[in-house]
Amino acid sequence: MYAALWRVLPGPVWARIILVLILLVAVLAVLATWVYPWIDGIINNQEATVGGS
Amino acid sequence: MCPQADDLIVIVSKRPRRAQSGKFSVVGVLGELLITAATLVLLFLGWQLWWNDLLMANSQSSAASQISQDWIDSNTLTPELVPSVGSAEPSAVPVAVDYGAPIVADVPAKATAFAVLYVPRFGADYRRTIAEGTGHDVLNSNRLGIGHYTGTQMPGEVGNFAVAAHRSAFGGGMHLINELQLGDAIYVQTADGYYSYRYRDTEYVAPSQVQVLASVPNHPEASAVDRIITLTSCNPLYSTAERIIAYGVLEAWQPLSAGAPAELAPIIAAQG
Numbered sequence A: 001m002y003a004a005l006w007r008v009l010p011g012p013v014w015a016r017i018i019l020v021l022i023l024l025v026a027v028l029a030v031l032a033t034w035v036y037p038w039i040d041g042i043i044n045n046q047e048a049t050v051g052g053s
Numbered sequence B: 001m002c003p004q005a006d007d008l009i010v011i012v013s014k015r016p017r018r019a020q021s022g023k024f025s026v027v028g029v030l031g032e033l034l035i036t037a038a039t040l041v042l043l044f045l046g047w048q049l050w051w052n053d054l055l056m057a058n059s060q061s062s063a064a065s066q067i068s069q070d071w072i073d074s075n076t077l078t079p080e081l082v083p084s085v086g087s088a089e090p091s092a093v094p095v096a097v098d099y100g101a102p103i104v105a106d107v108p109a110k111a112t113a114f115a116v117l118y119v120p121r122f123g124a125d126y127r128r129t130i131a132e133g134t135g136h137d138v139l140n141s142n143r144l145g146i147g148h149y150t151g152t153q154m155p156g157e158v159g160n161f162a163v164a165a166h167r168s169a170f171g172g173g174m175h176l177i178n179e180l181q182l183g184d185a186i187y188v189q190t191a192d193g194y195y196s197y198r199y200r201d202t203e204y205v206a207p208s209q210v211q212v213l214a215s216v217p218n219h220p221e222a223s224a225v226d227r228i229i230t231l232t233s234c235n236p237l238y239s240t241a242e243r244i245i246a247y248g249v250l251e252a253w254q255p256l257s258a259g260a261p262a263e264l265a266p267i268i269a270a271q272g
Helices: A003-010 A015-041 B005-016 B027-075 B265-270
Strands: B113-118 B128-132 B145-148 B159-164 B185-190 B193-205 B227-235 B242-255
Touching: A003 A015, B027 B113, B027 B128, B027 B145, B027 B185, B113 B145, B145 B193, B185 B227, B193 B227
Parallel strands: B128 B145, B159 B227
Antiparallel strands: B113 B128, B113 B185, B145 B159, B185 B193, B193 B242, B227 B242
Protein backbone atom coordinates (compact mmCIF):
# COMPACT_ATOMS: atom_id res chain seq x y z
CA MET A 1 0.00 0.00 0.00
CA TYR A 2 2.56 2.55 1.11
CA ALA A 3 5.14 0.99 -1.20
CA ALA A 4 2.74 1.55 -4.09
CA LEU A 5 2.29 5.15 -3.02
CA TRP A 6 6.05 5.59 -3.01
CA ARG A 7 6.27 4.21 -6.55
CA VAL A 8 3.43 6.43 -7.78
CA LEU A 9 5.10 9.60 -6.52
CA PRO A 10 7.17 11.28 -9.23
CA GLY A 11 10.64 12.69 -9.06
CA PRO A 12 13.87 11.85 -7.29
CA VAL A 13 14.00 10.59 -3.72
CA TRP A 14 14.29 14.02 -2.10
CA ALA A 15 11.24 15.26 -4.00
CA ARG A 16 9.27 12.17 -3.00
CA ILE A 17 10.18 12.70 0.66
CA ILE A 18 8.92 16.29 0.48
CA LEU A 19 5.71 15.13 -1.22
CA VAL A 20 5.18 12.48 1.46
CA LEU A 21 5.62 15.11 4.19
CA ILE A 22 3.15 17.43 2.47
CA LEU A 23 0.61 14.61 2.19
CA LEU A 24 1.15 13.74 5.86
CA VAL A 25 0.53 17.33 6.97
CA ALA A 26 -2.58 17.51 4.78
CA VAL A 27 -3.96 14.29 6.29
CA LEU A 28 -3.25 15.53 9.84
CA ALA A 29 -4.93 18.86 9.09
CA VAL A 30 -8.06 17.15 7.79
CA LEU A 31 -8.14 14.86 10.83
CA ALA A 32 -7.68 17.67 13.37
CA THR A 33 -10.11 20.05 11.68
CA TRP A 34 -13.00 17.83 10.70
CA VAL A 35 -12.65 14.13 11.49
CA TYR A 36 -11.59 14.23 15.14
CA PRO A 37 -14.10 16.92 16.24
CA TRP A 38 -16.82 14.83 14.60
CA ILE A 39 -15.71 11.67 16.43
CA ASP A 40 -15.36 13.67 19.65
CA GLY A 41 -18.99 14.76 19.41
CA ILE A 42 -20.12 11.18 18.86
CA ILE A 43 -18.30 9.35 21.63
CA ASN A 44 -18.55 12.04 24.38
CA ASN A 45 -16.53 9.80 26.63
CA GLN A 46 -15.68 12.29 29.35
CA GLU A 47 -18.12 12.79 32.19
CA ALA A 48 -16.84 15.24 34.78
CA THR A 49 -19.86 15.73 37.03
CA VAL A 50 -21.17 14.01 40.11
CA GLY A 51 -24.57 12.49 39.63
CA GLY A 52 -23.76 11.84 35.96
CA SER A 53 -25.95 14.53 34.45
CA MET B 1 36.29 -16.94 4.88
CA CYS B 2 35.31 -13.95 2.93
CA PRO B 3 32.67 -14.42 0.27
CA GLN B 4 33.92 -13.40 -3.14
CA ALA B 5 32.28 -10.68 -5.16
CA ASP B 6 30.60 -13.28 -7.38
CA ASP B 7 29.06 -14.97 -4.33
CA LEU B 8 27.50 -11.70 -3.15
CA ILE B 9 25.68 -11.21 -6.39
CA VAL B 10 24.35 -14.73 -6.09
CA ILE B 11 23.15 -14.11 -2.52
CA VAL B 12 21.47 -10.84 -3.45
CA SER B 13 19.76 -12.25 -6.49
CA LYS B 14 18.50 -15.24 -4.50
CA ARG B 15 16.69 -13.09 -1.93
CA PRO B 16 12.95 -13.56 -2.35
CA ARG B 17 11.58 -10.43 -3.93
CA ARG B 18 8.67 -8.59 -2.34
CA ALA B 19 5.46 -8.34 -4.28
CA GLN B 20 6.13 -7.06 -7.76
CA SER B 21 4.73 -3.75 -8.87
CA GLY B 22 1.00 -3.96 -9.50
CA LYS B 23 0.64 -6.93 -7.16
CA PHE B 24 -0.34 -6.57 -3.54
CA SER B 25 0.26 -9.00 -0.77
CA VAL B 26 -3.06 -9.28 1.08
CA VAL B 27 -1.33 -9.79 4.41
CA GLY B 28 0.98 -6.86 3.74
CA VAL B 29 -1.89 -4.47 2.97
CA LEU B 30 -3.87 -5.74 5.97
CA GLY B 31 -0.88 -5.15 8.21
CA GLU B 32 -0.41 -1.64 6.89
CA LEU B 33 -4.11 -0.89 7.39
CA LEU B 34 -3.97 -2.10 11.00
CA ILE B 35 -0.87 -0.06 11.74
CA THR B 36 -2.56 2.96 10.15
CA ALA B 37 -5.69 2.44 12.25
CA ALA B 38 -3.64 2.17 15.44
CA THR B 39 -1.78 5.36 14.55
CA LEU B 40 -5.06 7.20 13.91
CA VAL B 41 -6.43 6.16 17.32
CA LEU B 42 -3.25 7.29 19.06
CA LEU B 43 -3.35 10.55 17.14
CA PHE B 44 -6.94 11.06 18.27
CA LEU B 45 -5.89 10.73 21.91
CA GLY B 46 -3.08 13.20 21.34
CA TRP B 47 -5.48 15.55 19.59
CA GLN B 48 -8.10 15.32 22.35
CA LEU B 49 -5.78 15.56 25.35
CA TRP B 50 -3.24 18.00 24.01
CA TRP B 51 -3.99 19.87 20.81
CA ASN B 52 -7.74 20.41 21.10
CA ASP B 53 -7.37 20.87 24.87
CA LEU B 54 -4.95 23.73 24.23
CA LEU B 55 -7.18 25.33 21.59
CA MET B 56 -10.24 25.12 23.82
CA ALA B 57 -8.36 26.42 26.86
CA ASN B 58 -7.25 29.45 24.86
CA SER B 59 -10.70 30.20 23.44
CA GLN B 60 -12.42 29.64 26.81
CA SER B 61 -9.89 31.92 28.45
CA SER B 62 -10.32 34.76 25.98
CA ALA B 63 -14.11 34.40 26.09
CA ALA B 64 -13.94 34.73 29.89
CA SER B 65 -11.72 37.82 29.62
CA GLN B 66 -14.23 39.35 27.23
CA ILE B 67 -17.26 38.78 29.43
CA SER B 68 -15.41 39.99 32.55
CA GLN B 69 -14.24 43.14 30.80
CA ASP B 70 -17.74 43.80 29.47
CA TRP B 71 -19.11 43.74 33.02
CA ILE B 72 -16.42 46.10 34.25
CA ASP B 73 -16.91 48.48 31.32
CA SER B 74 -20.70 48.54 31.59
CA ASN B 75 -20.56 49.15 35.33
CA THR B 76 -21.45 52.85 35.45
CA LEU B 77 -21.54 53.21 39.21
CA THR B 78 -18.93 55.58 40.54
CA PRO B 79 -16.21 53.97 42.60
CA GLU B 80 -17.16 54.01 46.25
CA LEU B 81 -14.82 56.12 48.25
CA VAL B 82 -12.91 54.28 50.91
CA PRO B 83 -13.38 56.25 54.13
CA SER B 84 -10.06 57.83 55.02
CA VAL B 85 -8.97 57.22 58.56
CA GLY B 86 -6.89 59.91 60.25
CA SER B 87 -3.57 60.39 58.48
CA ALA B 88 -3.96 59.32 54.87
CA GLU B 89 -0.62 57.62 54.53
CA PRO B 90 -0.31 55.83 51.24
CA SER B 91 1.39 52.91 52.93
CA ALA B 92 -1.42 52.51 55.41
CA VAL B 93 -3.04 49.11 55.45
CA PRO B 94 -6.25 49.35 53.38
CA VAL B 95 -9.28 49.55 55.58
CA ALA B 96 -11.59 46.61 55.19
CA VAL B 97 -14.89 48.00 54.03
CA ASP B 98 -18.07 46.17 54.85
CA TYR B 99 -20.27 46.11 51.79
CA GLY B 100 -23.03 44.24 53.57
CA ALA B 101 -24.49 40.93 52.54
CA PRO B 102 -23.43 39.76 49.07
CA ILE B 103 -25.80 40.36 46.20
CA VAL B 104 -27.31 37.06 45.11
CA ALA B 105 -28.25 37.01 41.45
CA ASP B 106 -31.23 35.15 40.02
CA VAL B 107 -30.57 31.76 38.46
CA PRO B 108 -29.97 32.38 34.75
CA ALA B 109 -31.31 30.38 31.82
CA LYS B 110 -29.61 27.12 30.82
CA ALA B 111 -26.15 27.45 29.28
CA THR B 112 -26.13 31.19 30.00
CA ALA B 113 -22.83 32.62 31.22
CA PHE B 114 -23.21 34.46 34.53
CA ALA B 115 -19.82 34.42 36.26
CA VAL B 116 -16.07 34.20 35.69
CA LEU B 117 -13.86 32.04 37.88
CA TYR B 118 -10.33 33.11 38.82
CA VAL B 119 -8.01 30.81 40.73
CA PRO B 120 -4.50 32.28 41.04
CA ARG B 121 -3.15 28.84 42.01
CA PHE B 122 -4.18 27.61 38.55
CA GLY B 123 -2.00 30.32 36.98
CA ALA B 124 -2.11 34.11 36.67
CA ASP B 125 -3.67 33.75 33.22
CA TYR B 126 -6.34 31.31 34.40
CA ARG B 127 -9.94 32.43 33.93
CA ARG B 128 -13.05 30.51 32.94
CA THR B 129 -16.68 31.35 32.30
CA ILE B 130 -19.27 29.75 34.55
CA ALA B 131 -22.60 29.00 32.90
CA GLU B 132 -25.83 27.47 34.14
CA GLY B 133 -26.11 23.67 33.93
CA THR B 134 -23.53 20.91 33.68
CA GLY B 135 -24.41 19.40 30.31
CA HIS B 136 -22.05 18.95 27.39
CA ASP B 137 -23.33 22.24 25.97
CA VAL B 138 -21.52 23.98 28.83
CA LEU B 139 -18.59 21.74 29.82
CA ASN B 140 -17.56 20.91 26.25
CA SER B 141 -18.13 24.42 24.92
CA ASN B 142 -15.17 26.35 23.57
CA ARG B 143 -16.38 29.60 25.15
CA LEU B 144 -17.84 28.37 28.48
CA GLY B 145 -16.19 25.42 30.21
CA ILE B 146 -17.47 25.51 33.80
CA GLY B 147 -20.98 24.43 34.67
CA HIS B 148 -23.08 25.43 37.68
CA TYR B 149 -25.02 22.50 39.11
CA THR B 150 -28.65 23.46 38.65
CA GLY B 151 -30.43 23.49 42.01
CA THR B 152 -27.35 24.45 44.00
CA GLN B 153 -26.99 28.00 45.30
CA MET B 154 -25.67 31.04 43.44
CA PRO B 155 -22.41 32.89 44.23
CA GLY B 156 -22.55 34.57 47.64
CA GLU B 157 -25.72 32.78 48.66
CA VAL B 158 -25.90 30.91 51.96
CA GLY B 159 -25.44 27.28 51.01
CA ASN B 160 -23.37 25.65 48.31
CA PHE B 161 -22.36 27.21 44.99
CA ALA B 162 -21.29 24.03 43.17
CA VAL B 163 -19.60 23.93 39.77
CA ALA B 164 -18.07 21.27 37.52
CA ALA B 165 -15.38 21.28 34.83
CA HIS B 166 -13.22 18.83 32.95
CA ARG B 167 -9.93 17.79 34.50
CA SER B 168 -8.29 17.07 31.14
CA ALA B 169 -9.34 17.69 27.53
CA PHE B 170 -12.05 20.24 26.55
CA GLY B 171 -9.92 23.03 27.96
CA GLY B 172 -9.27 21.26 31.27
CA GLY B 173 -10.92 23.91 33.45
CA MET B 174 -9.96 22.05 36.64
CA HIS B 175 -6.68 20.56 35.47
CA LEU B 176 -4.76 21.69 38.58
CA ILE B 177 -7.57 21.21 41.12
CA ASN B 178 -5.37 18.81 43.10
CA GLU B 179 -2.77 21.55 43.65
CA LEU B 180 -4.98 23.86 45.72
CA GLN B 181 -3.53 24.65 49.14
CA LEU B 182 -5.25 25.76 52.34
CA GLY B 183 -6.12 29.45 52.12
CA ASP B 184 -5.80 29.72 48.34
CA ALA B 185 -8.10 32.33 46.87
CA ILE B 186 -10.97 31.32 44.60
CA TYR B 187 -12.57 34.41 43.02
CA VAL B 188 -15.94 34.51 41.34
CA GLN B 189 -16.75 37.64 39.39
CA THR B 190 -20.28 38.38 38.27
CA ALA B 191 -22.07 41.40 36.84
CA ASP B 192 -22.67 42.42 40.47
CA GLY B 193 -19.26 42.09 42.07
CA TYR B 194 -16.41 39.96 43.32
CA TYR B 195 -16.96 36.98 45.63
CA SER B 196 -13.73 35.96 47.38
CA TYR B 197 -13.69 32.38 48.57
CA ARG B 198 -10.84 30.64 50.43
CA TYR B 199 -10.00 27.05 49.66
CA ARG B 200 -10.46 24.73 52.63
CA ASP B 201 -10.21 21.06 51.76
CA THR B 202 -10.51 18.33 49.17
CA GLU B 203 -12.15 14.95 49.14
CA TYR B 204 -12.34 12.09 46.67
CA VAL B 205 -15.68 10.45 46.07
CA ALA B 206 -17.49 8.06 43.77
CA PRO B 207 -19.16 9.70 40.73
CA SER B 208 -22.57 8.86 42.24
CA GLN B 209 -22.02 10.81 45.48
CA VAL B 210 -24.32 13.77 44.89
CA GLN B 211 -24.34 14.61 48.61
CA VAL B 212 -21.26 16.79 47.99
CA LEU B 213 -23.65 19.20 46.25
CA ALA B 214 -25.90 19.59 49.31
CA SER B 215 -26.19 23.09 50.77
CA VAL B 216 -24.15 21.68 53.65
CA PRO B 217 -21.92 19.26 51.72
CA ASN B 218 -22.44 15.62 52.74
CA HIS B 219 -25.18 16.62 55.18
CA PRO B 220 -28.32 16.97 53.05
CA GLU B 221 -30.52 17.15 56.17
CA ALA B 222 -28.66 20.08 57.75
CA SER B 223 -29.66 23.69 57.19
CA ALA B 224 -26.93 25.88 55.71
CA VAL B 225 -25.16 28.64 57.58
CA ASP B 226 -21.97 29.11 55.55
CA ARG B 227 -21.51 30.33 52.01
CA ILE B 228 -19.56 27.53 50.34
CA ILE B 229 -18.09 27.04 46.86
CA THR B 230 -17.62 23.48 45.62
CA LEU B 231 -15.44 22.64 42.63
CA THR B 232 -15.87 19.17 41.17
CA SER B 233 -13.86 17.40 38.50
CA CYS B 234 -12.53 14.00 37.47
CA ASN B 235 -9.94 11.95 39.29
CA PRO B 236 -7.39 10.54 38.69
CA LEU B 237 -6.02 12.65 35.88
CA TYR B 238 -7.02 11.23 32.47
CA SER B 239 -9.58 8.97 34.13
CA THR B 240 -13.23 9.31 35.06
CA ALA B 241 -13.21 6.60 37.75
CA GLU B 242 -13.58 9.00 40.69
CA ARG B 243 -14.45 12.62 41.37
CA ILE B 244 -12.24 15.14 43.15
CA ILE B 245 -14.16 17.70 45.21
CA ALA B 246 -12.59 20.96 46.45
CA TYR B 247 -14.39 23.17 48.96
CA GLY B 248 -13.98 26.84 49.76
CA VAL B 249 -15.76 29.28 52.08
CA LEU B 250 -16.79 32.84 51.26
CA GLU B 251 -14.48 35.33 52.90
CA ALA B 252 -15.48 38.66 51.43
CA TRP B 253 -17.70 40.31 48.89
CA GLN B 254 -17.39 43.64 47.14
CA PRO B 255 -19.35 45.30 44.35
CA LEU B 256 -17.79 45.81 40.91
CA SER B 257 -17.57 49.55 41.58
CA ALA B 258 -15.19 48.88 44.49
CA GLY B 259 -12.70 47.31 42.10
CA ALA B 260 -11.14 43.87 42.25
CA PRO B 261 -9.63 42.42 45.44
CA ALA B 262 -5.93 43.22 45.81
CA GLU B 263 -4.64 39.82 44.67
CA LEU B 264 -7.04 39.70 41.73
CA ALA B 265 -6.58 43.30 40.51
CA PRO B 266 -3.33 42.69 38.52
CA ILE B 267 -4.85 39.56 36.97
CA ILE B 268 -7.93 41.51 35.89
CA ALA B 269 -5.76 44.36 34.62
CA ALA B 270 -3.60 41.97 32.57
CA GLN B 271 -6.51 40.34 30.75
CA GLY B 272 -7.06 43.45 28.67
